[in-house]
Amino acid sequence: MELRSLVTALFALLFWTPQLAASRAGPEVLHRDVCIIGGGAAGTHAAIRLQQKSKSVTLIEKEALLGGHINTFLDPRTKAAFEYGVAVFNNVSLVRDYFDYLQVPLKSFTGWVPNATAVYADLARGNDLPGPTSNMSDFLPALNSYKAQLEKYPYLATGFHLEYPIPEDLLLPFGDFCKKYDTRAVAQYLFPSNGGYGNLLATPTLYLMKQSSMDQVQGILTNDAVNNAARGRNQALHEVARTRLEKNRNDVFVSSRITRVDRTGESGVVVHINTPRGKKAIRASKLVIAIPPTLSTLTPFMDLTNDEYVHFRQFNNSYLWAAVVKNSGIPTTASLMNLDPAAPLQIPAMPQIYGTTPTPIKDLHVVWYRSPHLVPDWEVKSHIEEDFNRLYGRGAEVVVLKNHSPYLLEVALDSVQAGFYDGLNRLQEKWDTFWTGAAWKTNDSTAIWKFNEEVLLPMILASLKGRG
Template sequence: MASLLGATLKAFRLVWICLAITLPSAYGFEKRSYEYKPEDIITRDVCIIGGGSTGTYSAIRLRDMGKSVVVVEKKDVLGGHTNTYVDPATHIPIDYGVIDFHNLSIVTDYFTRLNVPWTTAMFPSTQELYVNFNTGKVVDGFAPAGQAAFAQALDVWISHLEKYPYLSNGFFLPDPVPADLLLPFHDFVKKYSIDALVYSMFEYRQINILVQPTLYVMMNFNLDLIQNILNGFLTTASHDNSDIYRNALAILEKDVLLSSHVIWTDRDSSSEYVKVGVETPSGRKLIQAKKLVITIPPKLSNFKGFDLSQNESSLFGQFSNVAYYTTIVKHDGIPENLSVVNIGPNTPWNLPTLPAILSIYPSGDPGLHEVKFSSPYELSDDAVKAAIVAEFNQLHTGGAVASATTPEFVAFDSHTPFEFSVPADAIKDGFYKKLYALQGQQRTWYTGAAWDVHDSSLLWQFTETLLPAIAA
């Protein structure tokens, strides 16, 4: 009898282990063991995961197209990488995340819809000091490329962009992919002698562009960006870009679940609805939606609890990313009207060695400076702050800015993961064709920076192309 009982318990234990393996949070336990009350069930046409730039845009546009929506956002505000700090002493707003927008009708129409006045973005001129942040010493003899050399290199670059007009719509690549798009960018620069353009490109992307396939540099330093560099960007008239998302929230109201995250999804095609379990500050909710729009970065770690297909998991697992951090500091000893720029004295095209501060520049509010920090890999917030403090101290001891002191952080945000990419071989093998083929599968659509270009204005354009199918 004891042996029979033991065998039964052993069999039960094996069944339980199998269930634990085959019923992860995506499928079983979270959703099958929790009973949702009627008042905790939200039924909508579309559920949008992520309330950043593209998620908010999608919600407003779909609402205007007559669709009911609900947005799930993990932060306590909408806006994603839009960060605004308001100085409590001067009440001056400082946008230290997303700063400007392209002068496009899709931007001005959206601002008009949200009742957000806009103006031409103005960037005050400052004195620039070029410093090797590793030593804290001024880089003697460094100067940006001259106007004539820059213009000549820009003309060459534009001539290459014009060869690939399809890139203005996203990663819609021909087969075979043109060889120049697959070249590491440092090889492309040498091949076409556009050296005078490299540092300016780096300043706009603020990551190590030299190691990227040229495709990504073309996507980011595109014709529309160049047009706005030459003719002027837009920004909010209040110089507070968070107005966009405050006004959007006022329109969407209770259709936004802030400080909330997905704990499971079920996209079973035999069901009338896609189902999403969400943890919110007021308890668990069950969302039933006809369609799902996912705007969060496609890192596998972000999809815990999602019922990803094997194809989705395989594609998302190929992405890599870099890291980017933005902050505002005070009591730093940096003179007003001085921008301190990190330069590599003996590196290719003088790009700084990362991770490091990219630049320190005036915020427009006396006593406060913006600091941008970039890394080829992810760091903790504490590690980034410690590195920034060390580099400020190096400016002092190295003598480039003898008055520099240990800064006090008044605002900080991580824009990590930043700049998704895959290797050239994956691009050549049709990665983006396979990625875009996910659109509409399992009643799910994807948008966000990994799907086009890390730029709010152009992401709104990309998202607009998906809306007819989502709203159908």
């Protein structure tokens, strides 16, 4: 027995001691120019562009894939793919250049099925409806009227660099703005096409104009949107981006959790992470945060400054879900718009399904659901199935559900008027920290990439040059 114990101890000494020693030695330390937290549209684009500028980068993402609001559904039977998250991009040079650099082909997008039709229903009551009160003859004049108003505020195109006093029209609830400028038909269009508004007609016009920008208006007027349907799925863009970053000796850590961010040193920041490849410590000259700047997302790993805390605690947000639904009962080639005949402009109160679209897979539809307040995922799933079963009685089933919350970060109008966004912009570069994403621009990939190009990258590059 003593000999067996001795042999066991020697075996442990020979084969396990190096691993134990490694576990006690602390995390692997990586030295980089920039560390980016968040691998969605904002963070991935920033990483690629910094790589193009010959800067070393580490990109950290909590999910297993890069892409953020991009969700690609791959049918296990047919292997056909379609998007139930971000489906289209604006056809502008910035988008084309980004896709070209990553060698991901683009082509015009006219929908997942040819000759798609539309049906209308009051899902809350389970009734079919004839359609919205406006039609295309109403919509185009309304859109041109909206465009004329939007042209008054060119500064909305890049970040929240506002002019004071803020024009009264920008502070109006969008429903009142639509009455004033006869753009009601635009509101009925925006309801199913732009997700995330807890209450569209009550949302300040400022936020609607940020979301429904001039690029989007031009795309509607020219019917000119693009996606990477040439490869069949938008997720390909982020897969290629990850490969390109790793090939050029940059780091991409997915399925990774940030445990602590230290910003107290004189030589940049240190980001501590747990990854599938072990613990890492990223020593970077600059930190870019490309996730929603809310207290719930940041405080678990980051000590905020007083200015950061004061600003971030003021954000409110809506909630958005995207789902793929089987047996909805909607005709195979039709989209469904949810209406409430008794509501202003027939726009139903949320939480509720607000629209659907057909897909290349028979009897699968993409469904969007939004709410002004938090709803558990299981409850959203139940609501979706109940609504379709009430209308069609077909045994609807949510195949996959993706929570895109928090969505559309906003602050109270008195804070906007008091200069909230000027203070938010002044947070850039303090403590070697830079910020990007929807809260700094809007929930639109093209607009966020434009913010990166025109605001974020020049600041980071100038700061790195100053340090060097």
